[in-house]
Amino acid sequence: METSESTASLGPSSPFSEELWEAIGPTYTAILDHPFITGLVDGTLPHDAFRHFVVQDSHYLRDYARALALCAAKSPTEDDVRAFARDAVNAVAAEQEMHSEFMYQLGGSAEEAEKLPVAPTTRAYTSYLLATVYGGSFLDGLAAVLPCYWIYARVGEALLAKSSPDPLYAQWIAAYGDPAFQKVVRRVVNLTDRTGADSTPRQRAVALAHFVTTARYEWMFWDASWRQESWPV
Template identity: 40%
Template structure:
């Protein structure tokens, strides 16, 4: 069993909770209120900017030109997706940009940036992996079960497509290779980081579903 397969087994209850979450369920059914989707896209745009920064930090830590190039491309792609959100989805779904991170987005991005900064490349890779992997699986799940004439079909198609699937496969291969070179203690840290990010993925969906705001 690959190391990433072990990671997935570890977070299977979290992933199942994500699939059962009202946001994901209603998004697939096409019944998610527009205000909730707008909140989500606003926060996702803010998230992707810091996600790109975390990937760029990992690229600096990479030892080989191939890994530097791969992680740099991932960082660039995150910014490209963020621009697509602004240029396409913001207009398509009548969304106004937001400049303030809500609680889950703030917690998630700070965790990724801190992990990429102070932990090893292997641990950092495990921390960013859920954003790749869980989104692919959720995207495929929603695509397979989405209602016809779904108002959010443009978003669904992005994460269920072949291009994104290939990117996720590359990230999985990188994480497995780094794990094979890591010590048992480092692999334990990788598993912990992967689990934390997976939990934060659930919180990100949940914030959008509840329209969560800072209490004060």
């Protein structure tokens, strides 16, 4: 029997976010098991590795803010436009405030971090992110930026009960386990479900592929900091 266009366009029977999270289950488990993350909790992570992370995260967040601004421009409602624009501003504020404080505690400065080169994984991740948000649909862009929201929230939530004997790492964990941040992430996940429900199966499949890719980049980002990655040539 032929499937009508209206039937083919029906949304999924369960929230799209469930399908997305299920698709990255092994990646999320690998993130929690990574020595960078376990080192945050037990305090054994070398400060040089955390410093690498802070520097690269500063570079990353500048382009992430641009990606969020593009999501704002493509958003379907005025409320969504305002919310993504606010998130873009907050991403820059985080780079300026939290990372400046971390660099100070590590014996450096925000100005120093800005002068250090963008590492290969950071460059690859932000290039993919911006290309997807620029060239894809709103759902594609939403799926591409979502792992940075969602994985950080889940990691922060998982680590909050454990905290860390290192005050620097405890401060980082508290920032992402904070209820205010969790509320922001729930808003974006709910928007993803609404947008996914109004999309075709093909559109959701494309968006899911972007989500899986940027989730893998999240693991790679922490791994690059653990290895203190630099350009080989």
